[in-house]
Amino acid sequence: MPFTIAISKTRTPFGQNIWLKLFLVVFLIIWASTFAGTTDMSNWILENVLVFLFLPFLMITYKRYQFSDVSYLLFCIYLCLHVYGSKYTYAENPFGYWLQEATHSSRNHYDRIVHFSFGFLLAYPMREMFLRWLSYPKWVSWVLPIEITLSISAFYELIEWAVADVFFKAQGDAYLGTQGDVWDAQKDIMLAFSGAILATTIVTVVKRVFNVYEK
Numbered sequence: 001m002p003f004t005i006a007i008s009k010t011r012t013p014f015g016q017n018i019w020l021k022l023f024l025v026v027f028l029i030i031w032a033s034t035f036a037g038t039t040d041m042s043n044w045i046l047e048n049v050l051v052f053l054f055l056p057f058l059m060i061t062y063k064r065y066q067f068s069d070v071s072y073l074l075f076c077i078y079l080c081l082h083v084y085g086s087k088y089t090y091a092e093n094p095f096g097y098w099l100q101e102a103t104h105s106s107r108n109h110y111d112r113i114v115h116f117s118f119g120f121l122l123a124y125p126m127r128e129m130f131l132r133w134l135s136y137p138k139w140v141s142w143v144l145p146i147e148i149t150l151s152i153s154a155f156y157e158l159i160e161w162a163v164a165d166v167f168f169k170a171q172g173d174a175y176l177g178t179q180g181d182v183w184d185a186q187k188d189i190m191l192a193f194s195g196a197i198l199a200t201t202i203v204t205v206v207k208r209v210f211n212v213y214e215k
Contacts, residue, residue: 004068006128011066019069023076030080034087047086051079065133071125078121081114090114115188119149119195124203142200149196150189157185 003019004011014020031051038044058075067075085093096110126145130136136144 003070005070006068006124006131008068011068014062017069020072023072027076027079027083031083034083038087039092040089043089044086048083051083054079065129067125067128071128074121074124078114078117081117085110085114112188112191115153116191116195118153119146119192119197120199121195123149123196123199127200127203142204146193146196146200150193153189153192157189160185 002008002012012020035044084095088094090096090111091108093108093110096108096113099105099110100108123145126148127141130141130144131138
C-alpha cells in the first residue's frame with residue numbers, strides 16, 4: 001500500500017488504510033496512558049480540550065476531505081507530544097527534566113519543544129489543505145501556513161492568559177508553565193513561527209531537489 005503525500009492523486013479508504021489505523025492505535029494507547037497516569041486530572045482535562053476538538057474535526061471531515069498519510073503521521077506525532085505534556089503538566093515533564101539536566105539548562109524546555117513542533121509538524125498539513133482541498137495558488141499554500149501558525153500561536157497565548165487569570169485560576173500556573181520567564185509567551189510564538197518556516201523551507205528544498213511537480 002503506497003504511503004501518500006500531499007500531491008498524491010489518490011487516497012486510501014480508512015478501512016484499507018493500514019497506516020492510518022496504526023497512527024490511530026498508537027495515539028489512543030498513548031492518550032489512554034496519559035489519562036491513567038496523570039498527576040493532575042484537572043490540568044489533563046484542560047490541556048486536552050485541543051484533542052477533544054481536533055479529533056472530531058478530523059473524523060467528521062474525513063469522508064469529504066482526506067489528508068495524505070504524511071499529514072496524518074505529523075498530526076499523530078504532534079498530538080502524542082501534546083498529550084504526553086498534559087500527563088505531568090508541561091513544566092514538570094520528565095523528558096524535559098532529563099533534557100534540562102543533560103544540557104545544563106535553567107528550565108524545563110518541554111513546552112518549548114511542543115510549541116516549535118506546532119509550527120514544524122502542522123505547517124505541511126495546512127499547506128496540503130490549501131493546495132489540495134481549496135485549490136489555492138502555490139505561493140498562497142506556502143505563505144498561509146506560516147502566517148496562520150503565527151496568528152494561532154498568538155491567539156493561543158491569549159487563551160492561556162484567560163485560563164490562567166480569568167476562568168481557572170487554580171490550574172492557571174500549571175497551564176501557563178512560564179517557569180518565571182517574563183518573555184515566555186513571546187518565545188513560544190517565535191518558536192512556532194520558526195518551526196513553520198523551517199518546515200516549508202525543507203519541503204521547498206526537497207521539491208526542488210527531486211523535481212516534484214505541483215499543480
